[in-house]
Amino acid sequence: MSRTLVSAIPGRVGEQVRIEGWVARVRALGGLTFVILRERTGSIQAILERGEWPNLTSEAVVAIEGKVVENPRAPGGYEILATQVEVLNQTHGQLPVEVSGTELGCGPEVLVEQRVLTMRHPKQAAIFKVQAAIVEGFTAYLRSEGFLEIFTPKLIATGTEGGSELFSVPYFGRQAFLAQSPQLYKEMLVASGAERVFEVGHVYRAEPHETSRHLSEYVSLDVEVGFIQGEEELMALETALLRHIFAHLAATCEAELMLWGGVPTVPAEIPRVTYAEACERVGELSAQGEKSLCQALGSELVFVTAFPATERPFYAMPVPGAPHLTKTFDLVYRGLEITSGGQRLHALPALEASMVAHGMSPEAFGAYREAFKHGMPPHGGFAIGLERLTARVLGLGSVREASLFPRTRNRLAP
């Protein structure tokens, strides 16, 4: 007999079905045994009448066959009158975490350490359903706008972006590094004729601190666009992209969102402040400053623009007539920076001058610099940290809660 999903039970009243899942709860009452079976589409009660049944432990994997009946007093309104119970896989030893309660009674360390169990709680499962839906919305919108999905290497020859927090990898007698971002590759692929590219991929930062904002390995949602006139287009694109993602979440994950902070929205216009204005209002754009900024402007989403050149990488395009400023932006969401972006330099002489000004040698840039010799369009882009966006959509305390198996200075397992 093939499996019927719990979500399909209401259409099977009076029929014999087989359900499969985990034992969420067992309770004996007046000669009857009540079993709550949980699986990915929901939970349902099965009733085992007096008789010989296998021993059912919490979280064992079972198949139950029986007749579907309507019962207004049963959780969900339906139950199964069991005729056969089979243990598909038994459990061994005590459960380290109880996952069938209303709330998960464990701290952030156990949450991650026992991910296999804690994900069985609907609130935890919701985080990763929302995360997957964010990626689905991101990719769907960009494809509809003519973007090509790319896969760029994470093993790279040089840490050319100038970051100090690089992981190194011995590579067949040479030294490789783990990419901190697909920045240089996505720019090169704009120039390859693809013009508009996106990537969903891991990036690596050897973060020396444990904070609620940082991971050593995270998923970056990267976008790069050729033939732009300026960073305005990029902010407009990101606004439309977030609007699409949030609408997709509302359409596909409403129940999951309601377990957390509710359905997120994007205002008609996202307020903008320059970096200088932001600093005037909140002192500095630290973690606390970003929180204060959203409060000060009365908006969950705030674009910060015109960052000083000293705060941005060598490839940032200067503001014409004010070369100490750049055509760049951050997007702060619910008090956390979720995006950096901006227009990039596209003329080779200006790029080389900027490399030198940033203390870098143009000769070290190999194929990246070569790309600027043979037809690099005006371009720019941005990147969204997936765990950060997920955490802020749901109001999680730390980005670690939005990573299935987070990597930090002190955590390399599970």
Place this chain on the structure above:
Amino acid sequence: MSRTLVSAIPGRVGEQVRIEGWVARVRALGGLTFVILRERTGSIQAILERGEWPNLTSEAVVAIEGKVVENPRAPGGYEILATQVEVLNQTHGQLPVEVSGTELGCGPEVLVEQRVLTMRHPKQAAIFKVQAAIVEGFTAYLRSEGFLEIFTPKLIATGTEGGSELFSVPYFGRQAFLAQSPQLYKEMLVASGAERVFEVGHVYRAEPHETSRHLSEYVSLDVEVGFIQGEEELMALETALLRHIFAHLAATCEAELMLWGGVPTVPAEIPRVTYAEACERVGELSAQGEKSLCQALGSELVFVTAFPATERPFYAMPVPGAPHLTKTFDLVYRGLEITSGGQRLHALPALEASMVAHGMSPEAFGAYREAFKHGMPPHGGFAIGLERLTARVLGLGSVREASLFPRTRNRLAP
């Protein structure tokens, strides 16, 4: 004036437009200059009448404004009578590869070395459009079947799968490794209650050989399914999945496919042979053996089943009554293995015994082994190598041609 894409030109006859792209060709004839401009949606000819125009070099990035006219003798049937030409970014020095010819006249090394230029050739661009469409088809089909997209760590604490070809990474005073596959994590996430999961992500093999079949870093399309009865369901799932992917390619990439081997199809039933039968027919399942197998069976796609336990990892489920064989399979496509899969062990005692039989210590498996104590459903899955599938769909000579920036023993750049 905002940009008009070449694909939209037929609807703009008689109007003034601005086109932007690369200079594919410049030719002077009878006082006129003919410029072919190329961009992501196509190419079009612009005519510059006698007068003062900027110098246009091959592959420079330009914007041309002018009136759209129909001309049956122009390539594509339309041309632009230019009134203004602006160089958005000039070129520097000689082009290392000519990319505007019918064929790209360069070998496989230059192809990759000069990816930014070689991708401008329609046949090369086609490879990565098809690759992106494979991923789109893969993710769309699995989402429609209730699968959750997951992101699992590539930085891992131990090389627990028993592979010797691991890259190591110094990690805050400890030793980490780059994951060879998401195998253990995807199994754990089946047990987390997600039941059905997929991942599109990089995996790493410190391949000591340079071959046309191997990369040090490649994209693995991973699938894992809980509550299965056996490997038959997995082969049925992969057949339906490939059918969906190929139909999606036919619907979205027909022009690109026609530049290569044409539109691929999946037969009504993919032939199956056991490993033992396959070896009887072709000697051994080497690279040459896989080619011979497709020929011998007269099918582009062949499932090889029932691999000996000695050929498979510790987690493979034995065949009941024949424990030297496993409930596993490979899928060979046009002479190349593109998938390994199978049912996995789910009972803890059997798993631990298999670890020991494979010379491994169950104690080394941390959270993976722990997952089998608290409700692991019967499960199995498979993985498709993205570059291999792309290469076989198009008939490329090497998987390196299906990687934007391939990583091999001797290649770490660009």
